[in-house]
Amino acid sequence: xxxxxxxxxxxxxxxxxxxxxxxxxxxxxxxxxxxxxxxxxxxxxxxxxxxxxxxxxxxxxxxxxxxxxxxxxxxxxxxxxxxxxxxxxxxxxxxxxxxxxxxxxxxxxxxxxxxxxxxxxxxxxxxxxxxxxxxxxxxxxxxxxxxxxxxxxxxxxxxxxxxxxxxxxxxxxxxxxxxxxxxxxxxxxxxxxxxxxxxxxxxxxxxxxxxxxxxxxxxxxxxxxxxxxxxxxxxxxxxxxxxxxxxxxxxxxxxxxxxxxxxxxxxxxxxxxxxxxxxxxxxxxxxxxxxxxxxx
Numbered sequence: 001x002x003x004x005x006x007x008x009x010x011x012x013x014x015x016x017x018x019x020x021x022x023x024x025x026x027x028x029x030x031x032x033x034x035x036x037x038x039x040x041x042x043x044x045x046x047x048x049x050x051x052x053x054x055x056x057x058x059x060x061x062x063x064x065x066x067x068x069x070x071x072x073x074x075x076x077x078x079x080x081x082x083x084x085x086x087x088x089x090x091x092x093x094x095x096x097x098x099x100x101x102x103x104x105x106x107x108x109x110x111x112x113x114x115x116x117x118x119x120x121x122x123x124x125x126x127x128x129x130x131x132x133x134x135x136x137x138x139x140x141x142x143x144x145x146x147x148x149x150x151x152x153x154x155x156x157x158x159x160x161x162x163x164x165x166x167x168x169x170x171x172x173x174x175x176x177x178x179x180x181x182x183x184x185x186x187x188x189x190x191x192x193x194x195x196x197x198x199x200x201x202x203x204x205x206x207x208x209x210x211x212x213x214x215x216x217x218x219x220x221x222x223x224x225x226x227x228x229x230x231x232x233x234x235x236x237x238x239x240x241x242x243x244x245x246x247x248x249x250x251x252x253x254x255x256x257x258x259x260x261x262x263x264x265x266x267x268x269x270x271x272x273x274x275x276x277x278x279x280x281x282x283x284x285x286x287x288x289x290x291x292x293x294x295x296x
Contacts, residue, residue, distance in 0.1 A: 041202035063129035148231035240276035
């Protein structure tokens, strides 16, 4: 009887702690400077879990768990570990209380853009995040990769909720008005699949724009181009897209002579009267490889 009462007292104590945190959290307001728009649509939460294709070997990194809605979904699986990184100090106590009894959960307070992941990077298999719109670029650089930089991680999937127009630009093909340097960079280093668009009403508070759920599968170093070629492609993209309305012939003259431009056109079999958004991925590769030949 004593043990039974003791267990009840312990349960009541834990419930009281959670109730206190919940009462405090009700008065919490998302901070605009953190770009907080918490996902509340249960169907989309379930869809993220589904496309993550979780298994017992998965070590999940969740960026910005917020109130823990997605965290709960991910922990309710056979994964090995979930490590969450949350910028907002005011949410930390709530999250620790909510998941204190789950041995698969760990939490770290910090800014993902400056957090050192060296101690766990090789363990992480999948990354999941509802990305604040204002840091999409740096987040992509860190977790999907950059041209000319060798990866030191082995992420199988990177699952992001991102601003729809950014995803549209990432997936754009040549000839599209959305096509740009970002399209070429991301498509060269990863397989990309858009799962669905997500309405503003799926978030609290609703953002002003639509989002998209997208899955990146970063290519291994063995499947990527050599570092020299990637760096040269990146150089060509920067130069060309700084004046995207100009013909390539008129932008490349900053690094090539007239004779070299004509030779590049002949070797690559590409008309340099085109504009950068008109070139395919393979044409950018050809341009870079032949530029390297000409300069050697």
